[in-house]
Amino acid sequence: METLYTVLQSLSEWLLGVIAWLIDWTRLGFLSGIADWVETEPVVTFLTTLLVAAIYFITLFMFGLCFIWMERKFMGRFMDRRGTQVGVLGFFQNFADGIKTMLKEHIIPKAADKGLFEMASFAIIATSAMLLGCIPLSPQFYVINVDLALLLGIAIFSFAPFGILIGGWSSNNKFSLIGGMRAAAQLIALEIPILMVVVSVVVMTGSLSFIGIVGWQQDNIWLAFPLFIGLITFFVAAIGESERVPFDLPEAEAELVEGWQTEYGGFRWGLIMLSDYLRAYIMCALVTMLFLGGWDGPDFVWAEIWYLAKTFIVFFFFIWVRVAMVRIRTDQILTLGWRRLLPLSIVNLLIAIALKTAEVF
Amino acid sequence: MDLTTVFFLIFSGLTVGCAIMVVVSKDIVRSVVFLAATFIGVGIIYMFLNAEYLFLIQILVYVGAINVLILFGIMLTRRRMVGDDSCQDEESGRWLP
Numbered sequence: 001m002e003t004l005y006t007v008l009q010s011l012s013e014w015l016l017g018v019i020a021w022l023i024d025w026t027r028l029g030f031l032s033g034i035a036d037w038v039e040t041e042p043v044v045t046f047l048t049t050l051l052v053a054a055i056y057f058i059t060l061f062m063f064g065l066c067f068i069w070m071e072r073k074f075m076g077r078f079m080d081r082r083g084t085q086v087g088v089l090g091f092f093q094n095f096a097d098g099i100k101t102m103l104k105e106h107i108i109p110k111a112a113d114k115g116l117f118e119m120a121s122f123a124i125i126a127t128s129a130m131l132l133g134c135i136p137l138s139p140q141f142y143v144i145n146v147d148l149a150l151l152l153g154i155a156i157f158s159f160a161p162f163g164i165l166i167g168g169w170s171s172n173n174k175f176s177l178i179g180g181m182r183a184a185a186q187l188i189a190l191e192i193p194i195l196m197v198v199v200s201v202v203v204m205t206g207s208l209s210f211i212g213i214v215g216w217q218q219d220n221i222w223l224a225f226p227l228f229i230g231l232i233t234f235f236v237a238a239i240g241e242s243e244r245v246p247f248d249l250p251e252a253e254a255e256l257v258e259g260w261q262t263e264y265g266g267f268r269w270g271l272i273m274l275s276d277y278l279r280a281y282i283m284c285a286l287v288t289m290l291f292l293g294g295w296d297g298p299d300f301v302w303a304e305i306w307y308l309a310k311t312f313i314v315f316f317f318f319i320w321v322r323v324a325m326v327r328i329r330t331d332q333i334l335t336l337g338w339r340r341l342l343p344l345s346i347v348n349l350l351i352a353i354a355l356k357t358a359e360v361f
Numbered sequence: 362m363d364l365t366t367v368f369f370l371i372f373s374g375l376t377v378g379c380a381i382m383v384v385v386s387k388d389i390v391r392s393v394v395f396l397a398a399t400f401i402g403v404g405i406i407y408m409f410l411n412a413e414y415l416f417l418i419q420i421l422v423y424v425g426a427i428n429v430l431i432l433f434g435i436m437l438t439r440r441r442m443v444g445d446d447s448c449q450d451e452e453s454g455r456w457l458p
Contacts, residue, residue, distance in 0.1 A: 116394065148417055155417045158425025162397060165432050169390060181436060184429055191425075 003140045005052055012047040053133070056143050060132045060281070063308070065094045067277045070312065071319055078323040101270030109263050113170040120167030121268050127159040128275035128282075135285045136210050138295045138303035149209045150198065157241075157282070161187040164250075168260035179259030182330060183243065183250035189337030190240040190247075196345035197230045197237075200352035201290045204361070214294035220361045224291040230348035231291045233341050235314075238283035239321060240333070243276065246325035247333060284314040369409050376402030389435055397428045 016038050023035040037043065069084070069091050076083025084090030108114055134153040136142030146152065161184040168180020201223060202208060205216040217223055224231050240247035251259030261272055288294055288310040297306035328336070355361060379398040386392045404419040 113388075113390075116391065119394070146413075148413060151414070151417045151421070155420040155425070158421050161429045162424060162432070165429060165436075166390070166394060169432075169436065177436075181433075184433070188426070188429060 004055070004142065005048065008051045008055070009044065009048045012051060013044055016044060016047065052143055056133065057129070059137075060278070061274075063281060064274055064277045066312075067281055067315060068094050068274075070315065071277075071322075074316065074319045075323055078319070098270060102267045104266035106266040106268060109172060111172045112263065113172065116166055116170035117263070120163045120170060121264060121272060123159060123163035124167065125271045125275050127156050127163070128278045130156050131282050132278060135282065135289070137307055139211055141304055142211075145209060145211055147209050149211075150202070150213070151208055153282070153286075154195065154198065157279075158191065160279070161191075164260050167264075171260070171263035173263055175256045175258075176260045176262045179250045179256045179262070183260055185330075186240055186243070186247060186250065186333055186337075189334055190237040190341070193233055193237045193337065193341040193345040194241065196342070196349055197227075197234045198290070200227060200230050200345070200349040203349070203352045203356055210289050210294070214289060214296060217293045218296045222291065222293040222296070224293075226355055226361075227291065227348055227352060229344055229351065231287070233344045233348060234290070235287060235317070236336075237341055238287060239318060240337070242280040242283050242318075244280060244318060245322040246327050249327060249330060249333065252327060280315065280318065281311070284311045284318065287314045365409070369406075372402055372405045372409075376406065390432070393428060393431055393435065396431070397424050400424050400428070 020035040020038045023031050023038070069089075072093065073083040073090055084093035086093040086096055108117055131153060133143040134149055134156065136145065136149075144152075164187070165180045165184045168176045168178075168183070171177070201213065204223060204227070205213045207213050207216060243250055250256075251261065256262070261269060264272055288307060292310050292314070294310075295303035295307040297303070376399055379395045379402060382395040383392045383399060386395060400419060400423040404416045404423075407413075407416040407419060
């Protein structure tokens with residue numbers, strides 16, 4: 001089967017062959033050792049890994065930009081205004097904003113804990129970018145396909161509360177500290193329902209890799225039908241995990257300026273903002289993978305197109321919820337997390353176990 | 362000495378160094394950060410033993426949950442038990458957690 005890796009492997013073999021031929025063509029004696037070395041297997045593997053990572057990252061970076069554009073445009077339409085106007089359908093506004101943040105100075109507050117202030121932003125941005133590699137777009141288009149991919153993704157995702165709390169504390173600003181505390185409390189409260197729902201999916205499919213889970217759904221049924229309660233629970237918790245309205249109390253603008261990110265500026269803030277959207281994308285991707293059949297669909301277009309279409313539809317619902325709802329209070333979010341979503345996820349797990357024991361699927 | 366041994370020595374040395382820094386560090390929040398680094402280092406040693414599942418559970422439970430719990434414990438209690446009630450440290454101007 002032709003995967004992204006094998007295609008790029010043959011490409012880099014060809015590329016390194018051309019380079020070796022060029023070195024031979026110069027007829028410089030001392031370079032002949034390099035020409036032999038360039039075509040060895042470790043170099044090919046290294047270049048292939050680099051190319052795979054670069055292509056996957058650029059692709060998903062563009063999806064992050066598409067998500068920001070989609071949110072701006074759709075929110076504008078929901079609020080009966082036009083949204084962004086720069087360029088084709090307002091798409092170039094994102095690039096304008098990116099260049100603007102790049103031109104700003106990087107300021108560290110004088111009283112901040114400098115090392116931790118930098119480390120927290122790196123931790124959040126780097127883990128969000130790492131998450132992208134865990135999620136395949138199709139059985140062919142992926143970076144890693146390990147047996148424990150789902151667990152790996154959730155483990156990386158669980159880094160976020162730590163980084164956010166450290167970032168909020170090290171800014172040495174009461175607003176960012178309160179925002180960090182709220183964010184960590186919310187992420188912890190909603191992570192447990194998410195894990196319970198993921199366990200129910202694993203019970204049904206018997207696999208921890210995304211390709212295995214989607215393969216089970218292709219063979220049997222989309223899990224959205226038997227585990228509908230789980231889908232709703234996961235959807236609500238996913239909105240909370242990506243810190244979007246109505247769960248945006250970590251960065252409630254009216255009371256906390258910008259929450260835990262208040263003191264970050266310049267391109268650092270731009271990347272934190274982008275990583276917020278990347279996390280939203282990861283959550284949409286998880287909803288798609290676990291419940292909506294991933295890349296399952298009729299054969300007339302590529303599997304990747306089906307996957308992306310479903311992801312964007314889930315994100316459309318995210319935007320819809322954002323526009324329709326008001327922000328909930330801190331005590332309400334704990335009630336929602338621990339008293340509503342957790343029992344629902346346990347009921348969902350019981351349904352999954354019952355279906356599996358009765359051997360319905 | 363093959364490459365695996367070299368990397369094992371590097372990572373185990375980092376782990377032990379971070380574990381010492383947890384005790385030595387003056388600032389208690391920095392201690393928690395070093396504790397997180399220690400947990401990750403122990404997880405990497407699990408990876409050397411080919412126990413990927415244990416590594417992921419280590420990251421998920423210790424770095425994701427236990428560490429945040431410790432941070433909550435630090436930030437919800439007063440660091441300075443004696444003294445006045447002000448929330449700001451006089452010397453550094455830092456907001457007390």
